[in-house]
Amino acid sequence: MRAADLVAPTGGPADRADATSTRGSDGHGEGPAHRRRFRGGQRPGARVAVDGSGETAGAFTPVELLLAALGGCELVTVEPLTAGRGHRLARLAATVRADKVATSRLGTITISYEVELPEGDEKAAEVFEAVARRVHASYCTVGNALKEPMTVEQVLPGPSGEPYSA
Template sequence: MASVNVERTDDGFVARNARGATVQIGSSDTEGVFTPVELLLAAVGGCNIVTVEPLTAKRGHRMARLQMTVQADKAASNILGPVTITYEVELPEGDEKAEEVFRNVAARVHANYCTVSNTLQKGVPVHLAFED
């Protein structure tokens, strides 16, 4: 099971995982924090890139630079429209197969292995519960 704790603090809001990592959460007018929507987009990007990078490297094609932009416009005031992942890649010099390998791996990861992207595409329910 995946789980995080989100709580209000004296400085705003913080999400914390069981390993002690934290992320500051706030509104779009608060400096130095992520908004919840930005965290969702970061989760999509992170899920893809942390899977793509080791798989391409394992195949002997480590990209000289690997980064992405993940974006979505709002379809309504409280709903995002389609999410777009745009990779920005610098291929390793002299590696003629690197682009083909990267594109194939990235497509397979997106379609089959990224839990976050697959969950969004499937549209799973979100339940609300209250502790007694």
């Protein structure tokens, strides 16, 4: 499984995303050009391309997006909390990896941090570690969603076009 590499700061929070799909390069038919590619966007206009095959340049697979969301969530939470305690990190990055253990199943997800501490700040490492552990345990919404059972509802259009929950 490819890893998602992230460097903070990554931007503001995104709690809603919309997705649209487009046909392959020929617009119809069979084969690789027929694969669906998806683009997701967040309200301020950010866009991300999603491709289930992992073969489209500039597009993520859904699992890569999941890993990037987890790493991004931790980074955008750890960085300001550490800085708010008076220890602005010179560099903060993370690599997020997961092994596929079965069809449609991931094993353990691992987040590996790379941090460059500010020169002359003897407490920065201790503060960073405490904040990162707390964020991982409790304060990252994406991580909490992955760790805790939750309900995911699907809404499909009914025969008359009215949505109904499946």
